[in-house]
Amino acid sequence: MNTWTPADRLIAPSLLAADFARVGEETKRAVASGADWMHLDVMDGHFVPNISFGPSTIDAVNQTDDVFLDVHLMISRPDVYLDDYIKAGADMITVHVEADHDVNETLDRIHAAGLKAGVVINPATPLSAAEPYFDKIDMLLVMTVVPGFGGQSFMPETMPKVTEAAKIRDQRGLNFHIQVDGGIDAKTAPIAIEAGANVLVAGSSTFRAPDMAAAISQLKAI
Numbered sequence: 001m002n003t004w005t006p007a008d009r010l011i012a013p014s015l016l017a018a019d020f021a022r023v024g025e026e027t028k029r030a031v032a033s034g035a036d037w038m039h040l041d042v043m044d045g046h047f048v049p050n051i052s053f054g055p056s057t058i059d060a061v062n063q064t065d066d067v068f069l070d071v072h073l074m075i076s077r078p079d080v081y082l083d084d085y086i087k088a089g090a091d092m093i094t095v096h097v098e099a100d101h102d103v104n105e106t107l108d109r110i111h112a113a114g115l116k117a118g119v120v121i122n123p124a125t126p127l128s129a130a131e132p133y134f135d136k137i138d139m140l141l142v143m144t145v146v147p148g149f150g151g152q153s154f155m156p157e158t159m160p161k162v163t164e165a166a167k168i169r170d171q172r173g174l175n176f177h178i179q180v181d182g183g184i185d186a187k188t189a190p191i192a193i194e195a196g197a198n199v200l201v202a203g204s205s206t207f208r209a210p211d212m213a214a215a216i217s218q219l220k221a222i
C-alpha cells in the first residue's frame with residue numbers, strides 16, 4: 001500500500017468465489033494470475049444474511065502467500081472482533097459506517113496496529129455518511145451490490161457516489177483509494193473506472209473465469 005496510489009489500478013479477487021476446500025491453492029492461483037490484493041469478505045449472519053469465514057481462514061491465506069490482504073468486515077460489531085482480524089494477518093481492514101461501533105475509534109485502532117484502514121458504504125447509504133472520515137482513511141469502499149452474496153448484478157446507480165468521492169478527495173488533496181465491490185467484470189469495470197474507482201474487487205469474474213489470468217489482465221487493461 002505504501003507504494004500504491006489512487007492512480008494505480010488494483011485488482012482484488014474476492015475469496016468468496018473461490019473453492020473453499022482449497023483456500024491455499026486458490027490464493028496461489030489468484031496471485032499467479034496477477035492479483036494485486038486478496039479481498040476477504042467476512043460475514044457474520046447478522047449484519048448481512050450470510051456467513052462466510054472468520055480469522056482462521058484469513059490466517060490460512062496469510063500463511064500461504066505474502067499478498068496484501070484486504071479484509072472487508074461485514075459484521076455488526078467490528079470493534080469487538082477487530083483484534084482477531086489484526087492478529088490473523090490483515091493488511092487493511094474496512095469497516096461499515098452502518099455497523100454498530102464508533103467508526104473513528106475503530107479506524108484509529110486499525111491504524112495504531114500498523115494496518116491500513118477504510119470505510120464502506122452500502123448502496124442505500126449516502127456518501128455524506130462516509131465523508132467525516134475522509135481525512136483518516138486509506139480507502140473508501142462503495143458497495144455496488146447489497147452485501148451478503150457473490151454473483152449479484154452491478155448497481156450503476158451507486159456510481160455518482162464514486163464520482164463525488166473522487167471529486168472531494170482531489171479538491172481536498174487527499175490520497176485514499178476508491179474501491180468498488182459487487183458485479184465487477186469486463187462490462188461493468190469501465191463504468192466504475194470512468195466514475196473514479198481504482199481498486200476493483202472481482203469474485204465471480206475472476207475465480208470462475210475459464211482463464212483467471214486472462215480475466216485479471218483484461219480488468220487491468222481497461
Ligand SMILES: O=C(CO)[C@@H](O)[C@H](O)COP(=O)(O)O
Nearest residue numbers: 147148149150151183203204
Ligand atoms: O462483498 C461482496 C458481496 O457481499 C463481494 O465481495 C462479492 O464477493 C463480490 O462477488 P462478485 O459479485 O464479484 O461475484
